[in-house]
Amino acid sequence: MELHTIHNKEHEKILRTTCRPFDFAHADKKTLRALVTEMRKRMHEWRGVGLAATQIGRTESFFVAQTPNGKFYALFNPKIVKTEGKPVLMEEGCLSVPGVYGEVPRYEEVVIEGTDHNNKKVKVKAWGLLAQIFQHETDHLKGVLCVDKMKTSYTLPAAQRAGQHEAHEHPHGE
Numbered sequence: 001m002e003l004h005t006i007h008n009k010e011h012e013k014i015l016r017t018t019c020r021p022f023d024f025a026h027a028d029k030k031t032l033r034a035l036v037t038e039m040r041k042r043m044h045e046w047r048g049v050g051l052a053a054t055q056i057g058r059t060e061s062f063f064v065a066q067t068p069n070g071k072f073y074a075l076f077n078p079k080i081v082k083t084e085g086k087p088v089l090m091e092e093g094c095l096s097v098p099g100v101y102g103e104v105p106r107y108e109e110v111v112i113e114g115t116d117h118n119n120k121k122v123k124v125k126a127w128g129l130l131a132q133i134f135q136h137e138t139d140h141l142k143g144v145l146c147v148d149k150m151k152t153s154y155t156l157p158a159a160q161r162a163g164q165h166e167a168h169e170h171p172h173g174e
């Protein structure tokens with residue numbers, strides 16, 4: 001499993017793809033469980049709190065996410081069905097755009113629906129960091145990167161980025 005970044009033109013093409021719905025009819029449960037486990041492992045290895053299918057070169061609609069307090073989510077065919085309040089600027093970065101951080105307008109509260117890896121319906125009301133993660137990851141599934149929405153941005157010097165993947169980590173959002 002390889003992390004796709006905008007620094008590779010083929011990777012960027014996939015990152016900017018709108019994902020098709022995940023088809024459970026063609027998914028083996030054991031293989032699917034292994035995929036979720038591997039994505040979770042890589043997300044931690046890359047120091048992230050979320051990882052969308054496009055970031056590993058897949059174009060089906062799903063992502064994994066985990067908050068700093070340890071709550072883990074694997075959502076397939078997710079859709080944000082409700083937002084609360086007006087968007088506020090939240091700082092974030094992205095594993096697929098290493099070293100770049102900025103302020104992105106995000107809703108403080110969202111309700112997301114989808115299915116888990118067993119194709120059982122899931123509905124989650126999220127606020128704060130989790131709401132931000134869900135919005136960031138669902139954007140990925142639409143081919144939208146946080147840099148497309150950033151109101152302000154900055155880049156960390158190469159010396160600070162050397163040898164490590166960036167962002168998706170608190171306090172910089174995802």
